[in-house]
Amino acid sequence: MGSKKRSQRVAEDKASKRRKEQDSLLEGGIFTREDVQEIEDSIPAKKSWDDEEQDYERKPRKLAGYPEDNIEQLPIKIGAKVERRIVRAPKVEPESNNDDSEDVDLMKNDDEEQSTEADDSAVADSPEAVLQLKEQIAELVENIMEDAEENVGSLTRLRKMAQSKNSNTCKFSLLALIPVFKSVIPSYKIRPLSDAEKKEKVSKEVAKLRNFEEHLVRNYKEYIDLLSKLAKTPNSADQKQVAMGNLAANALVELLPSASNFNFSTEVFTAIIRRICKPNPLADPVYQKMVKALETLLNEDDDGRNSLEIVRILAKTIKSRSYMIDESVLNILLSLDVLQDFDPNTKDEDFTKVKVKKKDRAHLSKKQRKVRKEMKKVEEEMQKAEQTVLAEEREKNQAEILKFTLSLYLNILKSNVAKLIGSVLEGLSKFGHMANFDLLGDFLEVMRELIANSELDNLSPLEVRKVLLCIVTAFSLVSRHSQMKLSMDLTSFVDALYSVIPNLSVDAEIEYSHKTLRLADPLGSDLVKPSVNVSTKAELLLRALDHVFFRSRSGSKVRAAAFAKRLYVAMLATPEKTSIAILKFLEKLMDKYPEVGGLYSTEDRIGNGNFKLQAETPARSNAEAATIWENILLLKHYSPAVIKGTKALLEKSRGSLK
Template identity: 45%
Template sequence: MGKRKIKTQDLERRKKIKQDQDAKLSMGLFNEDITSDIEDQSNNWEDEEQDYELKPREMKEKHMVESLPIKRIDGTVERVLREVIKKEEPEDEGEEEQEEPLEEQTKEQEEEEPDDYANLSPQEKLIKTKEDIAELASKLIENPEENITCLTRLRKMSESKNFMTSQLVIMSLIPIFKSLAPSYKIRPLTDMEKREKVSREIARLRQFEQSLVVNYKSYIDLLYKHSKISYSNSLNNNKITSDQLKRGNLALKAATELCLSSLRHFNYRSELFTILIKRLNKKPKQQQDLPIFIKSIRVLETLLKEDEEHGDITFEIIKIISKTIKSKNFRVDESVLNVFLSISLLEDYDPNQNKDDFKPKLKKKDRVHLSKKERKNRKERKEIEEEMRTAQQAITIEQREKYQSQVLKMVLMSYLEILKASQGSFQKGTENDDAILLIGSVLEGLSRYGQMANFDLLGDFLQVLREIMVDVVDEEEGIYTGKQIRIILLCIATSFSLVLNHGSMGRLPIAIDFSSFIDTLYKLLTDIALDSDLEFSHKTLRLADPITEELTKPAVNVSTKSELLLRCLDFIFFRSKNGTISRATAFTKRLYILALQTPEKTSLAILKFIGKLISRYDNNLKGLWNTEDSVGEGNYILGIEKNDESIIRLERCNIGAATLWENVLLDDYYAPIVKDGSRSLMKNSKNEGR
């Protein structure tokens, strides 16, 4: 008992001495006197093997560096810290190095310039880098499961700060991922699957798939990081180098190549689509970014056109675009919104189809009798078929219809939000508002997809379209510009298209009055002839104005203003019940005035439309060609003045007193085909008069 107590006291004494010594070491108070005292005390120790504990120790600080985090299969993110040994450098160097940690410099040197690169020239280094990349890629393609570590090495080389190495590896990884990745998603393993014992081949396959997914995710993250840098958004940032700008466009090119391959069906395709869509903000001002911008638009349009049978890709693209447009407060280019016009998934969509197609329930006497064992076997077969279908990720008819309804809802809600945001902008004098610039694309899209909307949204759309049209008309006191004319015509055509398509489907329980739209079109006819871009579309090749040196490109809408005008007239007189004799007579007079000033194609189309009106209303329009058959009293009011709203209305023009004296002027028209058309109309009207 006594020996144990003495031993405990010795241990406590030695522990106390050690703590005091360590404290003095940390404060730098260790000297020879203290060392001698401690050595004297150590002689009294029974155990001489413990003398090393009293020797001065070196305080080694561990330099920890945080590496890339690891994302586990269950979704948790784990931080990774590694120790880096700091090499002592001579103190004679006068210049201080940069504040970059030494371990990062060491890592960069190890990755970018191996030992065998030290004595090589730049040209030899380039050749050596290409040879290494080719060797790793060939090993990976020959036996992917055995050489999956080569993919990890290539992916780490793509993160190099050396632009040459990073550029070569980023582009070389594109065909590698195309050849390795399947055309379906690889799901993560469940906890039960991780614990179960499998064969060596299955374990190796699982390791290959998980490693492929991890490296692909890191590669997509790298592309997203580089794609944020462009020439347009770095004009005022001097810290961005030219290599970073080139790498940004290179990342976009790589993303477009991946989107057009089978990788659009692989994991993390939403992140891949986001890389393209995030760069589609305003149209780039720098010439270096313009080809990438156009190519990204074309890739998205191609994806939407080719996704006609499934709909999952269309759903993800439209979801990301609609969120991006809303988050940017509609500060996007008009061509981005026109991507919606390329949706092929909605071409055969009928919202009412599900209501009519239902399977009647079989009666009990018509059912096939099955035994208990047969019912059990049938249930098992259904479960197996469902599991196989899920594994193959096949899209059923029900899933496709669900994607169609969700895509249509997102598109129409985006259109409605843009229209509501543009209300009142013309009267406030803010025509450069971001939402105003998108009205043309919205109205063009509504004319295509508006008939699929339900009746509740129809009322909202009509109200917003009427308010936008009234804002444009009330704001302008002089001659309407080409942009304002296009907006008014699109509002009228879209409104008729929405209502008439609902009426043809039998979903229109009430009659809707279009008087305001018809009066506005009648008022606009005299200003349409003054538009020089009447027959030009967005595809027309234009030269800049020689005076202002500016190129005023028409809106991105598909139709020209002449086509929109004829579409509106066709809606009024031939596709709805709004065409009356008085309206047909008034519009005929104004259309003749319009034909005197319009180009050849438009004038000929107007005369053909007047011929259709004559054939429909027979002799009711004959008074316009013959003064003796005039039924009106007083004078015809032309109504082109805008200072008095009361005399511009269609009902107050006294159309019964009008005469088509424009036929005489059309005989001197420069185009012979227009002359013949005018004479033919006059001849037909006289024959009908007799």
């Protein structure tokens, strides 16, 4: 009796030992099956090895004196005699392994379930069905929010529902997955496990976390691919498809802040940028929201990783669309906050140490001070190395961002896309001073060509604005360049400014911008919104004059006299506010060049000959022989402020000649 109990105990110990070995193998992740898509589909076998039918048990017995393909069936009794039944065996196809058959069955079950779900969703349009669908989705979302690692199957099911052909099921599931992924995905990228890591032995918690992360990344990728596919829907498609496309675009915008640091962020950026680069983006109701989301992300980016990826995709997409985009897409680059403190020629600065007062120091022994000094030295070295790595990576990203941005600006200028010129020039005035000398020369040459190709004598209002922007940007690039130790010849820009002043004086909208409230011209075209630089033409004129005479070395006595005479002629037609601003500029100009005061009197003539009003350049106008007789007309101006300014300049000119 005792030996029987001992044998039972030994058998139980062996069985428990075998189960522990199997559990340890399962925890190590050796028996993971990649062929099965979802982990909840893999059903563990409930039967033990002893209960399963073995291969030798399936083989039929061999009958002596009969062919090998014959088998014996159950005997039959005829009368009092029992006869054996031997028949030819039917042809049986070779069976696969148990695991393969189980996998096939499970895959078939999944396909059947999906087909039944599709059939059910096809009729899920009644109010009761929609309510039941909402409750089902809410239950799945609640399970995921409660414990995402335990209920990863609910996430998979909800993602599959988002791929349903029924519009209601797809729409509600897409919307439900937005807050789920925003709360579940971490703020770092999850890398795939290597083969060695998959085979190593880990604890149950680590295996559970790895399984959750694997399914999370897989479902998230499927979700992003679905949103990208729906977001590509053209505006000419079916109304339901367009609505689903707008819903997918909204989902991408909502996920953008959280998804920028997670896996597949490039796919999210690409889907949004391709959507806003459509030929007619203003017809898209989500367009402004997507542009604002990208601008916010660029403003909040510190290390430049996301900014570099966005700029790279944006430059590639704009080039593929032959620069046929809206200017607000290009204005996104003006939100690059990471370039604000970038200077290609700066050196590393030493970090200042904060000293602790003697009364605040803790009392330590000689041995403790020695240990603390050694530890402090090690910490400082590690901190300095970490800061150096981060700073180097940030500077590298900044350099790449600047390279892509300036290359895009230069290509647009060479293509001469009229509606993007203003945005490009505004971007150059902000980032152009960071360019090297070669690239700076290319920009100035392209802007010279733009001005040369324009007929300065007969310019439309938009062309006048483009010329003024080119002039202001050129002077801004040269004046703000940190390594500019030599003077560049900007005579062509000065001559262009001199030639464009008469056209400005007769421009009825010289003081208006697109934000100005006014009645539309019934005989004119629609109001065109200018570039991101919303300054009026009068403001651009004064900025250009300020650059020529006070912020560069382009000013001279001859040019001061020529511009003074031309500005007085222009004031006979300009509005009140513009005339007052020009008078203030002339007062400032007379302080720097007192010789201008000689133009106010015929007795104090500085040069010989006659003044050439029709000359296109200041050098050919013989401005020293001119006389500012427009004072007489300006003294009869309807504005008291203009009359007062004119009298003040006249008195100042008399004082400057004494």
